[in-house]
Amino acid sequence: MIAHPDNPQNAARTERRNNRRAAFTLLEAMVAIGAMALVSVGLAAIFSSVGKTITGGKRLSTLNTYAALVEQQMRRDFESMSRGGYLMIRNQYTTQGIGNSASIQNVALTSTDTIEPRPRRIDEVMFFAEGAFSTAREAADPDFQAKSGEARIYYGHGTRLPEYLPAFIKPGVADTNVRSSTSSAVAIGLGDPFGPNEFAASWMLVRHVTLLKKPETTAERFPARKVFQWDPASPLGKLVLQDKVGQISLHPAGASIFRVLAARIPEGRSLNYFRSEQNAATGRPVYTSGIVDIATTDLNEVRTIATASLIDPVSIKKASDFSYPNPPTVQGGVPLAQSWMEEGWPAYSDATALADGRTPPQYPGTRVRYEPAATNYVGVLSSYNTSAQAAEGAYRRADQMMLTASNFVPNCSEFIVEWSFGIVDQNSGEVVWHGLERRADTNGDGVLANPDRYLARPYPLSNSAAANYTLRYTKLNGASAQYAVPASLIYNRTSGPLSELSQTSYFGYLVPGQASDGTPWPWPKLIRVTFTLADPNAAGVQQTFQFVFETPEVGV
Numbered sequence: 001m002i003a004h005p006d007n008p009q010n011a012a013r014t015e016r017r018n019n020r021r022a023a024f025t026l027l028e029a030m031v032a033i034g035a036m037a038l039v040s041v042g043l044a045a046i047f048s049s050v051g052k053t054i055t056g057g058k059r060l061s062t063l064n065t066y067a068a069l070v071e072q073q074m075r076r077d078f079e080s081m082s083r084g085g086y087l088m089i090r091n092q093y094t095t096q097g098i099g100n101s102a103s104i105q106n107v108a109l110t111s112t113d114t115i116e117p118r119p120r121r122i123d124e125v126m127f128f129a130e131g132a133f134s135t136a137r138e139a140a141d142p143d144f145q146a147k148s149g150e151a152r153i154y155y156g157h158g159t160r161l162p163e164y165l166p167a168f169i170k171p172g173v174a175d176t177n178v179r180s181s182t183s184s185a186v187a188i189g190l191g192d193p194f195g196p197n198e199f200a201a202s203w204m205l206v207r208h209v210t211l212l213k214k215p216e217t218t219a220e221r222f223p224a225r226k227v228f229q230w231d232p233a234s235p236l237g238k239l240v241l242q243d244k245v246g247q248i249s250l251h252p253a254g255a256s257i258f259r260v261l262a263a264r265i266p267e268g269r270s271l272n273y274f275r276s277e278q279n280a281a282t283g284r285p286v287y288t289s290g291i292v293d294i295a296t297t298d299l300n301e302v303r304t305i306a307t308a309s310l311i312d313p314v315s316i317k318k319a320s321d322f323s324y325p326n327p328p329t330v331q332g333g334v335p336l337a338q339s340w341m342e343e344g345w346p347a348y349s350d351a352t353a354l355a356d357g358r359t360p361p362q363y364p365g366t367r368v369r370y371e372p373a374a375t376n377y378v379g380v381l382s383s384y385n386t387s388a389q390a391a392e393g394a395y396r397r398a399d400q401m402m403l404t405a406s407n408f409v410p411n412c413s414e415f416i417v418e419w420s421f422g423i424v425d426q427n428s429g430e431v432v433w434h435g436l437e438r439r440a441d442t443n444g445d446g447v448l449a450n451p452d453r454y455l456a457r458p459y460p461l462s463n464s465a466a467a468n469y470t471l472r473y474t475k476l477n478g479a480s481a482q483y484a485v486p487a488s489l490i491y492n493r494t495s496g497p498l499s500e501l502s503q504t505s506y507f508g509y510l511v512p513g514q515a516s517d518g519t520p521w522p523w524p525k526l527i528r529v530t531f532t533l534a535d536p537n538a539a540g541v542q543q544t545f546q547f548v549f550e551t552p553e554v555g556v
Helices: 008-022 026-079 235-241 299-308 334-342 377-383 387-402
Strands: 087-092 124-134 147-157 204-212 407-410 412-420 454-456 470-474 480-484 502-507 526-534 542-550
Touching (some): 026 407, 026 526, 087 412, 124 204, 124 412, 147 412, 204 412, 299 334, 377 387
Antiparallel strands (some): 412 526
C-alpha cells in the first residue's frame, strides 16, 4: 500500500522517519565542523596568497614605473652632456671620521631592520650640459626670469638638517650644511646616528642643476614700474636690480662654479644686492645651502680656470690670491687641473679628504642640503606680510620651496656609478667596468670573495688584456697618434694604492702639458648607474635597478 500524507498514521510514520534523517551524531557533527574549518582555513590561505601576490605585484609595478621615470630623466641629462665641460665620478662608502681617520660606517636600512647594518655606496656624478635650463627658484618678480643654455648637473645623496639648528626653518644662501658654525663644526653625514640621515631607507638622491649664466654685458631691460621699493629709473634702483656677480634676475648666485672662488668673490662688499644678507661679507651664496642653483660663469670660463690656473686652490685664502689665467700661454700639470676640477663639486663631499683650513671653512663629507618638505612656509607667509617686507618675503618664500626642488629619488638606500672605456674582456666576454672593487655573489655563499666575479675594479685592471686602454686620436696637424692612458690621469694621485673607501675619476679637456698638439683627455664611453629603492610601505623590501648611458664623443 502506498502511504498517503492525508492518512494520519502514514503522516506520523513519515515525520518520525524525517526526524531520524535530520539528526547528526556527535561524531558526525565533529567531522562536519572540522571539514568546514579546513575549508575556511584553505580559502583564507588562498585569498591571502592572492592578496599578497596582487599587493606585491602592485608594489613591484609602482617601483618599476618610478624607476622608468628616473631613467628617462637621467637619459635626457646624459644625452645633453657637453664635452665643453668636464666629468667627475666619485665612488664612496659611508664613513665615520674624516681624512686619515675615516673608516667604514655600517648603516641600517630602518630603525626596525633585522638585517645586520652594512656599509652603503653613496656615489656621485657631476658633468656639464647644454640645452634649455631654468632656475628652480620662484621668481621674485614675473619680469625677472633666469634661464641659460648651460648648466652643471649633479647626482648624489643629499642630507637633511637637524631641526635644532636655526637654519632649519630659516635657510640662508651661505649655509654650509654642518652641525654648527663653531670651529669644531663637522659635516652632517649619511648614516650619522641620532639624526635625520641615520637610516638608509629615508635617504634622498638629489638632482641638483646649476645654471651657468654671466651677468648681462649689454644694457638690461627693466619694467617701467617699481619693483618692490626700487625704481629701475633711479641710479640706486638700477644698481640693486641689475645682474651682477652673485645675482642673476634677482636670484642669489654663486660667483663661480668652483667652491673656493664662490666663497670668496667678490672680496669687496657693497650695499646693492636685492637680497640683504648678501651685502655682508659672510653672505656669499654657496651650493651646500640647497637654495642656490645659479653660478655667474659660463663653460668657457670654467674651462679656462680648470686648465690654465697656476695657483693651487688650497692656497687661495682670499679673492686677491687668485689671478685669472691667460690661456693658452700657461697651463699647469695634471694634479693641478684635477684639484681645480675637484672644486667643481657642489659640496666638499669626500669624507676621506682633509680639512684644509680655509676661511670660511669647508668640511669633508658635506652634502647638498634638501628637505622632504618646506620647513616653515606658513611662517614665512605670516612673518613678511607688509609692503616693506615684500621683497624679503619673496625670496624667503622661494628659499622654502627650494629645499625640495632638487629632490629626485626618495628612499634611495644606495647609489653606485661606474664607468667603462667600452673594452670587452677577452676572457669573460663582458664589458670591463671601473670603480671601487665590487663583486657579485656568483656562488651564492653569502660572502663576496674569490672566486666571485668582479662587477667593477679600479683602472687599470691587472692580469687582463684590458689592463691599459690605448687612446687613438688625431693631432692638430692631422697626424694619427695614440698613447696608453696612465692611471694618474684618471685618479688624483702620483703613487700609492687607491683608497678602498673613496676614489674620484676625472675626465677633462686636453692632457695638461700636451695641449699644444691636441692630445685629448680620455672619457669613458659608458656610464653605469645602479640604485636601490626601499619600499616606504613595506619594511625591509628593496628593489635594485641598473641603467647604462653613453657619453658624447670628442667634438660633440
